[in-house]
Structures are given as structure tokens and as C-alpha cells.
Amino acid sequence: MRSPNRGISKVRKAMESINHQYLLAHHPEGALQESNFTWQEAPVPKPAAGEVLVRVLYLSLDPANRGWINKGGSYRDPVLPGQVMAGFTIARVVESKFSGLAAGDIVECEAGWQDYAVLPGDKLHRLEGDAPLELWMNVLGLTGKTAYFGLLDIGKPQPGETVVVSGAAGATGSVAGQIAKIKGCRVVGIAGTDEKCEWLRELGFDAAINYKREELAQGLRAACPDGIDVYFDNVAGDTLQAALLQMRLHGRIVCCGAVSQYDKAERAPSPMGLPGLLIVRRLTMQGFIVMDHYDRRQEAERELLQWVREGHIQYRLDIVDGLKQAPRALIGVLYGDNTGKRMIRVDPNT
Amino acid sequence: MRSPNRGISKVRKAMESINHQYLLAHHPEGALQESNFTWQEAPVPKPAAGEVLVRVLYLSLDPANRGWINKGGSYRDPVLPGQVMAGFTIARVVESKFSGLAAGDIVECEAGWQDYAVLPGDKLHRLEGDAPLELWMNVLGLTGKTAYFGLLDIGKPQPGETVVVSGAAGATGSVAGQIAKIKGCRVVGIAGTDEKCEWLRELGFDAAINYKREELAQGLRAACPDGIDVYFDNVAGDTLQAALLQMRLHGRIVCCGAVSQYDKAERAPSPMGLPGLLIVRRLTMQGFIVMDHYDRRQEAERELLQWVREGHIQYRLDIVDGLKQAPRALIGVLYGDNTGKRMIRVDPNT
Numbered sequence: 001m002r003s004p005n006r007g008i009s010k011v012r013k014a015m016e017s018i019n020h021q022y023l024l025a026h027h028p029e030g031a032l033q034e035s036n037f038t039w040q041e042a043p044v045p046k047p048a049a050g051e052v053l054v055r056v057l058y059l060s061l062d063p064a065n066r067g068w069i070n071k072g073g074s075y076r077d078p079v080l081p082g083q084v085m086a087g088f089t090i091a092r093v094v095e096s097k098f099s100g101l102a103a104g105d106i107v108e109c110e111a112g113w114q115d116y117a118v119l120p121g122d123k124l125h126r127l128e129g130d131a132p133l134e135l136w137m138n139v140l141g142l143t144g145k146t147a148y149f150g151l152l153d154i155g156k157p158q159p160g161e162t163v164v165v166s167g168a169a170g171a172t173g174s175v176a177g178q179i180a181k182i183k184g185c186r187v188v189g190i191a192g193t194d195e196k197c198e199w200l201r202e203l204g205f206d207a208a209i210n211y212k213r214e215e216l217a218q219g220l221r222a223a224c225p226d227g228i229d230v231y232f233d234n235v236a237g238d239t240l241q242a243a244l245l246q247m248r249l250h251g252r253i254v255c256c257g258a259v260s261q262y263d264k265a266e267r268a269p270s271p272m273g274l275p276g277l278l279i280v281r282r283l284t285m286q287g288f289i290v291m292d293h294y295d296r297r298q299e300a301e302r303e304l305l306q307w308v309r310e311g312h313i314q315y316r317l318d319i320v321d322g323l324k325q326a327p328r329a330l331i332g333v334l335y336g337d338n339t340g341k342r343m344i345r346v347d348p349n350t
Numbered sequence: 351m352r353s354p355n356r357g358i359s360k361v362r363k364a365m366e367s368i369n370h371q372y373l374l375a376h377h378p379e380g381a382l383q384e385s386n387f388t389w390q391e392a393p394v395p396k397p398a399a400g401e402v403l404v405r406v407l408y409l410s411l412d413p414a415n416r417g418w419i420n421k422g423g424s425y426r427d428p429v430l431p432g433q434v435m436a437g438f439t440i441a442r443v444v445e446s447k448f449s450g451l452a453a454g455d456i457v458e459c460e461a462g463w464q465d466y467a468v469l470p471g472d473k474l475h476r477l478e479g480d481a482p483l484e485l486w487m488n489v490l491g492l493t494g495k496t497a498y499f500g501l502l503d504i505g506k507p508q509p510g511e512t513v514v515v516s517g518a519a520g521a522t523g524s525v526a527g528q529i530a531k532i533k534g535c536r537v538v539g540i541a542g543t544d545e546k547c548e549w550l551r552e553l554g555f556d557a558a559i560n561y562k563r564e565e566l567a568q569g570l571r572a573a574c575p576d577g578i579d580v581y582f583d584n585v586a587g588d589t590l591q592a593a594l595l596q597m598r599l600h601g602r603i604v605c606c607g608a609v610s611q612y613d614k615a616e617r618a619p620s621p622m623g624l625p626g627l628l629i630v631r632r633l634t635m636q637g638f639i640v641m642d643h644y645d646r647r648q649e650a651e652r653e654l655l656q657w658v659r660e661g662h663i664q665y666r667l668d669i670v671d672g673l674k675q676a677p678r679a680l681i682g683v684l685y686g687d688n689t690g691k692r693m694i695r696v697d698p699n700t
Contacts, residue, residue: 270619275586
């Protein structure tokens with residue numbers, strides 16, 4: 001992925017550094033604030049037997065991060081006050097005491113919001129091949145694979161069906177919509193700015209609805225006069241409600257995320273009409289987490305990379321420089337500031 | 351199924367009769383009343399080419415009937431005031447002008463709440479084999495097949511998993527629970543009387559909860575300490591809410607019915623925590639209608655009959671004599687008066 005020499009010179013430089021970190025200061029009550037995090041400097045840790053020291057290159061910022069810091073946790077144990085904020089990262093191995101990895105290797109890991117981390121070697125996933133590094137945090141990364149497994153395995157779109165994607169200009173939604181196009185579907189995206197909707201049309205979406213400018217239920221009826229076969233839901237709340245009412249017989253709702261709800265102290269009520277609508281229209285609502293499908297991650301990565309190379313999947317990167325920016329950048333993700341995948345370039349030399 | 355001679359003698363007798371009918375008087379507002387139906391006498395109709403005159407033997411009473419008479423309809427067009435109340439029936443062909451059927455044939459059809467009906471011949475399904483007639487309205491009928499397809503195709507229970515069934519002493523629930531036992535699951539039933547719970551234990555259910563006597567959430571936690579893998583929901587409302595909170599990772603909720611809701615003017619709110627719980631626990635909620643699976647009805651009937659003959663599926667019949675009783679008997683079904691399958695014996699000679 002990069003030459004060993006370049007890797008080693010970086011290792012030397014890195015070893016001289018201190019480790020900047022964001023700790024969770026306290027669980028948010030309602031809207032996330034920058035003050036929920038504490039910036040600190042710490043010594044670079046040393047790996048023990050079986051462990052690996054990594055230098056973080058990129059930190060992924062994802063709506064799901066917000067759920068991880070709730071008091072009750074989510075699909076994983078919560079981050080507790082005083083702990084380093086958790087996050088998915090791409091990193092370079094600095095020092096390895098794990099037989100399967102060597103200095104200079106590029107890995108995917110959960111190093112969190114810091115410059116360096118020591119992790120058990122078996123928790124690191126070495127990235128192979130010659131794909132650009134950023135792609136591993138994007139189309140080939142968690143968000144792209146979430147779109148892949150969610151749309152194909154849960155949504156099961158058939159050629160000619162109508163697929164609606166919310167959060168459609170986000171890192172997951174934009175890939176989900178493009179995969180649906182590859183599979184021969186009619187694709188409608190929901191996003192929150194005219195610029196995002198314009199981009200969706202450039203990507204080949206058949207229609208795009210700016211839910212902040214037009215009444216969503218009406219927009220969906222106009223864009224999907226025969227109803228929705230697959231609704232890929234990244235946002236929940238009112239958007240899910242509007243889509244649910246427009247679902248067609250035997251439709252599938254892919255419950256991928258609920259970004260409209262993550263940053264609220266009180267969750268919105270569940271959509272009305274459940275389970276009645278599910279029965280009458282024979283609908284399926286299914287939640288999933290991408291890691292459950294990781295036995296097939298290589299298949300997904302191979303196919304996604306091919307689609308990128310053939311031009312069928314395009315992407316936008318929203319790279320923010322400097323770990324220091326992470327709290328503000330995450331808050332932005334929760335409110336749709338980003339178009340495409342937002343990430344922090346943690347190592348300025350990357 | 352019965353001897354031609356007996357059939358013909360019945361035909362003669364029947365032809366002398368008048369046709370008693372219940373019409374829908376007006377759509378119910380809230381709780382169903384006997385006064386929602388009008389009893390009348392009409393002449394026995396004559397079949398035209400392609401049609402068949404049938405004498406109704408048994409009329410099925412099902413919670414779903416309540417949905418059919420709502421103003422808005424349900425999964426089918428609503429019955430309108432002045433129309434004969436709709437219902438599934440087993441009937442005997444009296445006179446056939448349809449090439450595929452002859453007088454004396456026993457058929458499954460939707461003759462509705464009346465003694466006689468003329469129906470297009472291709473809407474009748476001739477019952478073959480030597481199974482007792484009542485079984486076709488029960489384990490081999492709509493309710494048994496609903497249990498079969500709902501549990502097996504939607505619930506996909508695996509040996510050792512925990513299956514919870516609500517409305518468990520009903521015609522569908524009792525079969526669903528017994529199929530789950532056949533498939534090697536741990537089965538917990540929810541019902542509304544101690545007698546029903548006792549019957550469920552006799553059927554081999556591992557536990558039965560009387561939701562009117564004990565707090566359901568607590569009962570479910572005690573009966574399913576490791577959580578619920580498959581929840582077969584016949585009732586919706588508070589019961590669905592309690593089960594949802596106790597679902598295990600990757601659990602499946604079979605949305606079969608919502609009997610707690612059918613007779614209310616205002617539907618209960620949707621269960622709390624959707625879609626969040628579906629995502630975090632990777633749950634599936636799926637609605638279905640048994641007719642969608644009718645391409646495989648013979649497979650289901652064959653297997654169900656075998657299970658009955660081997661003693662793996664037991665059933666109770668709740669036969670009410672006389673069409674006149676239909677309104678009161680249906681109201682009872684909505685409030686769980688029945689144990690097992692409730693039906694009306696319309697022809698007293700059956």
C-alpha cells in the first residue's frame with residue numbers, strides 16, 4: 001500500500017510525538033455539545049505481547065457514534081465518561097508485538113479519537129490491495145458495506161422496483177441509491193438541500209426530494225405514484241412515517257439508521273399504524289448492523305471496488321483536517337452538514 | 351367425501367328452503383354490536399352459466415372479519431351496508447353450471463353469512479381426501495395454514511429457539527405453538543384465562559402466561575430469561591409492546607393479527623421504540639396474509655394432516671349451532687370467548 005521506507009520514516013517521526021486524545025466528558029443530555037468531550041495530551045502507549053501500536057491516519061465520523069455515548073448504550077457497550085471517545089479508524093502499524101502484523105502495515109481498527117492507540121493484534125484488519133486509502137473509509141468501508149448488505153440482503157430490490165433512500169446524500173445513502181440503480185431499480189432520494197438533490201440527480205437518481213422545501217408525503221406520492229417497494233431508512237421519524245404510508249404490497253423497509261432521532265433527549269414516537277400496516281400490506285421492517293454480515297466482507301469490498309472502477313459508484317469525500325475538529329465535525333454529521341463521507345485526517349502527513 | 355345419494359337427498363330438501371342472510375346494517379363505530387347486522391329472508395338464487403349454487407355447511411368466524419366491515423376496509427375491499435356479511439365457508443354444491451364441479455361436491459368458498467350462495471365456479475376450491483369436514487375449517491383451513499406459513503416461512507424457528515405465541519389458545523395460535531414444538535423449540539403461550547393456559551400446557555407448551563392475571567412483561571421475562579427468538583403476534587397492542595422489549599438479537603416478529611385492536615374506534619399507538627429496537631437488536635417485523643402463500647397450500651395441508659394423524663397437533667372445536675347466532679359469536683371471538691376454532695354450523699344436518 002505504501003513503501004516500507006516511507007512507513008519507517010513516518011514511524012520515527014511519530015514516535016517522537018505525544019498522543020492527543022478526546023475523552024468523553026459526560027453523557028449528552030439531548031443535543032450533543034463540544035463540551036461533552038475533553039481534549040488532553042497523553043504519552044504514546046507501549047504495546048505488550050500480542051498487541052500493536054498504531055498511528056491513526058483517518059478517523060471516521062458516523063451518526064451511529066452519537067448512540068455510543070448515550071448512557072444506556074446502543075448495539076454496543078456505551079463509551080463512559082473518562083474513556084477515549086470511540087471511533088472507526090484507518091491507521092498505520094508503528095510497532096507490532098503480534099505475529100500477523102508488521103510496522104508499516106495499514107489497518108482498519110477502532111482506535112478512537114486519538115493519535116495513537118495500542119490494540120490487541122487480532123482486533124486489527126489489514127487492508128490489502130491497491131485501492132486509495134480514503135476509499136477504505138468510504139465506499140469500501142463501513143458505510144459502503146452498510147449500503148451493500150442493507151440494500152441487497154435486507155431490501156432485496158428487483159429490477160423495475162421503486163427504491164427510496166433517505167439521508168440519500170450521505171455516505172451510506174448515496175451508495176445504497178447507486179447500487180439500486182445498478183440493480184435496475186427506479187431510485188428516489190430524500191435529502192435536505194437543493195445542492196444535495198442536484199448531486200443525487202448527477203449520480204443517476206431518478207428523482208430527489210428536498211424534504212426541507214417540499215411536503216414529504218406529497219413529494220413521495222408524486223415521485224412514487226405506484227408506491228415504494230424498498231425504503232432504505234437512514235433517518236426514521238417523520239420521514240419513515242411518510243414512507244411507510246406509501247409502501248406497496250410486499251414492500252421492504254431497511255432499518256439502517258435513525259439520524260433524526262440520535263441527538264434528541266426524547267425519541268419521537270414510533271410511526272403510526274404498526275403493526276396494522278405491516279399486515280395489511282404484507283410489509284417487512286428489518287434492522288441490521290453491518291458487522292453481522294462481515295463473513296462476506298471481502299465479497300462486498302471486491303464488488304464495490306469494481307463498481308467504483310467502472311464508474312457506477314461515485315462518491316464525495318468530506319475530509320476535515322485535524323483531530324481537534326472532531327466534536328464539531330460530528331455534530332455537523334448529525335444535522336446533515338456533510339455531503340458524502342465525513343472523516344478527520346488525523347495524521348497531517350497522510 | 352359423502353355418498354352421492356345422501357348429497358342428492360339433501361339437495362332436494364335444501365331447494366325447498368328460503369335463504370336466511372345477515373346483511374351489514376352499518377359500519378361499526380367502535381365496539382361491534384349485534385345491531386350492526388340485519389337478519390333477512392330471501393329467495394334461494396339461481397346459478398347462471400359458469401356459476402354454482404352452494405348450500406353453506408359451516409361458517410368460519412375469524413377476528414379478521416371485524417376488519418372487513420370497517421369503513422376503510424383492510425387488506426380487501428370493505429363489506430358495505432346492505433351487502434351480505436362476508437365469511438369463509440365450507441359448502442356443498444347444490445347445482446353446478448361450471449364444468450369443474452358437480453352437485454354433492456364439498457367446497458371451500460366465501461359464501462358469507464347466509465344459507466345459500468351463487469358463486470363463480472372458479473372461486474370454489476373442491477376439498478379432496480378423507481379428512482373430517484370440520485378439520486378443513488380448522489387445522490387444514492385458513493387458521494391452520496396461517497399458523498403454518500406464518501411460523502415456518504416468516505418466523506423461521508430453529509431447534510432450541512424460544513417461540514412466544516399470543517392468542518395462543520385460538521385456532522391459529524394453538525397450531526402455531528404446536529408446530530413450534532414439532533420443530534424443537536421452547537414454546538411459551540399467552541392467553542386470557544387459566545383454563546386456556548391449562549389447555550396450552552396439555553398441548554405441550556413449555557409455559558403459559560395468563561395476561562389477565564399476571565403482569566405480562568414480568569411473565570415474559572420469567573418465562574423467557576434469554577429472550578424471545580420468534581414472537582408470533584395475533585393480538586398487537588400492549589402484548590406486542592411487552593414482547594418487543596424482550597426480543598433477542600436477530601429475533602423475528604410474525605405480524606399475523608391485531609385482535610386487541612380490531613374492535614376499537616381508535617387504534618392503540620404503535621409500540622414504542624421503533625425503529626430503534628429493530629436496528630439495535632437486528633429484529634425483523636413482517637406482516638403476511640395466508641393467501642399469499644396459497645401456491646403451496648397443498649404442501650401445508652398434507653403436512654398438517656399428517657401431524658394431526660400422528661397426534662402432534664391437537665385441536666378444539668368451538669361449534670355454535672345456527673346462523674342466527676353469528677353476530678354474537680363473532681363478538682365473542684373478538685374478546686377471546688373461544689378456545690380453539692369457532693365456527694357456525696349453518697346446515698343443522700351437517
